[in-house]
Amino acid sequence: MTVKCLTTLMIAAAAAGLAALAPSSISLAQTTAKPAATTAKKAATATHKVAIQVNQNDKAVMDLALNNAKNVIDHYKEKGETVAVEIVTYGPGLHMLRADTSPVKDRIAPMSLEHRNLAFIACGNTQTNQSKAEGKPVTVISEAKVVPSGVVRLMELQKQGYAYIRP
Numbered sequence: 001m002t003v004k005c006l007t008t009l010m011i012a013a014a015a016a017g018l019a020a021l022a023p024s025s026i027s028l029a030q031t032t033a034k035p036a037a038t039t040a041k042k043a044a045t046a047t048h049k050v051a052i053q054v055n056q057n058d059k060a061v062m063d064l065a066l067n068n069a070k071n072v073i074d075h076y077k078e079k080g081e082t083v084a085v086e087i088v089t090y091g092p093g094l095h096m097l098r099a100d101t102s103p104v105k106d107r108i109a110p111m112s113l114e115h116r117n118l119a120f121i122a123c124g125n126t127q128t129n130q131s132k133a134e135g136k137p138v139t140v141i142s143e144a145k146v147v148p149s150g151v152v153r154l155m156e157l158q159k160q161g162y163a164y165i166r167p
Contacts, residue, residue: 046084046117048076051157052165055150057092059103064167065096066107073115083117086157090123090150094130097122097144105141112143123150 050072052065069085076083087096095101097120102108111118122144131138140146147153158164 046082048072048081048083049157049160049162050083050085050165051154051162052085052087052167053154054087054089054093054096054167055091057095061093061167062096062102062104063107066104066111068165068167069115069118070111073118084119084162085115085117086119086121086153086162088121088123088150088153088157090126094122094126094138094140094150097140098130099139099141102141108141108143120144121150121153122146123153124148126150 050069052068054062054065065087069087072083072085089096096104097108099105108120112120120141120143122140124146125148127138127140127146154164
C-alpha cells in the first residue's frame with residue numbers, strides 16, 4: 001500500500017471519528033430526513049432507477065440535476081411506469097443541500113413533496129469536513145438524507161442497477 005493510500009485511509013478514519021463527535025445540529029438534520037428504509041423500499045418497487053451526481057458548487061449544475069430528475073420522472077409517469085431517482089451530493093456539491101448556502105432549496109422542497117421516489121442524499125464526510133473547516137456545524141435541508149459517504153452511495157446504487165448521470 002502506498003503512503004498516499006495510507007494517508008487517505010487515515011483521513012477517512014479520522015473523519016469517521018469526527019462524525020461520531022458531531023454537534024447535535026448535524027444529528028437533528030439527519031433525523032429529519034426521509035428514513036432510509038422507506039426510500040429503499042420505494043426504489044425496490046420502481047421499474048427504473050437513476051442516480052444523479054452533484055459534486056460542484058455551481059447553481060447551473062444544480063438546476064440541471066433537478067431538471068434531469070424532473071424530466072426523467074415526467075417521462076416515465078407519462079408511460080405509466082415508475083422511476084426511483086437519487087440526487088447524490090458530495091464535495092463542493094453539498095452546497096446544494098446545505099440549509100445556509102443552497103441556491104436551489106426553494107425548488108427542492110416542492111419536488112420532494114410531489115415525487116415520492118425522489119431522494120436527496122448528502123455526504124456525511126463532506127458535511128463533517130466543511131463543519132471543521134468553517135468552525136461551525138453544517139446542517140442540511142430537511143429533505144436531505146445524510147449518508148456516511150456520497151461516493152460510496154453512488155457505488156452502491158450502481159451495484160443495484162441504477163443508471164448513473166453526471167450533469
